[in-house]
Amino acid sequence: MNLVVIGGGVGCARFVMGLRERVRRTGGQDRIDVVVNTADDWWVSGLRIAPDHDSLLYALAGVNDLTRGWGRADESERVSGELAVWGTAPEWFTLGDLDLGTHIARTAWLRDGLSLSEVYRRLGRRWDLGVTLHPATDAEIDTYVLLADRDPIHFQEWWVRHRAQLPATGFTQQGIAHATASSGALAAIAAADVVLIAPSNPVVSVGPVLAVPGMREALTATRAPIVGVSGIIAGAVVRGMADACLAAVGVETSALAVGAHYGARSDGGLLDGWLVDEADAAAVEPLERMGIRTRAVPLWMRDADTSVGLAAEALGLAGSLASSA
């Protein structure tokens, strides 16, 4: 089967690793494509940083920093210290030496005129990732955070420098009106047997992917069931600061509210199915009433087995939706 995952960042990386292992344990015949959020991306010191992509790349390659959740393992920060002295990179944004290698290679290829899709291909072929990563769009659609008392700032400054503590009134992806979905993303979605919405930040990781012109249409036109996984358990984010993002767009931090936020595909929204944790079993009935087939299952991805278990639950729900379609 052709499996397509939408998302980006650490939660998506964990989920995709579980899905990849599930595919391996069941004979390895399925294909996995990931449509990756690029709106976190940022120009620093003339280099193009791509956090949601690089978290996936490094995790799938097995070279990621397991503690921080981003950047490379066994890092050093000699160059970053120099950049702070020169003042071309803020001291609050850490760029490891190995990580800078990726940013320099990506930027060099972009300056040579390669598309972001081609850059993903070149970066990914260094390792046997077992999945294909596609940018949602080849265009730059950086997220800017709208604030009550000052001009908008780039998402990375809000997230890293201010730890999402500045009250945000909204988010915009600069230039998205002129963006088009990447051909790789559209081809993967058109061929999909299952589409999975990863437990990523619904506002700044999944939201921008869905906001790319043509992406929602491609998703709702696909014959594949669309199943999402809540990144919120018992009213708390599993990791990151999605709660600050959800508050900014007026969505309660709950598995129920996020499922409703994505909406039922039968009602003009996105989801056919939604997985919530057993702690949120009370959300099942109201979401079912909205037309979203919902199951309460163990959502915590603590290790390979629990990640594989979650992937199996998502595929199981997709299977039951496909057979009842």
Ligand code: FO1
């Ligand atoms: N997150 C931090 O909290 N502090 C950092 O200094 C930092 C540096 C960094 C460098 C490269 C990269 O790909 C990601 C980095 N991140 C850092 C993570 C990133 O800012 C966010 O976690 C994601 O954008 C959220 O999806």
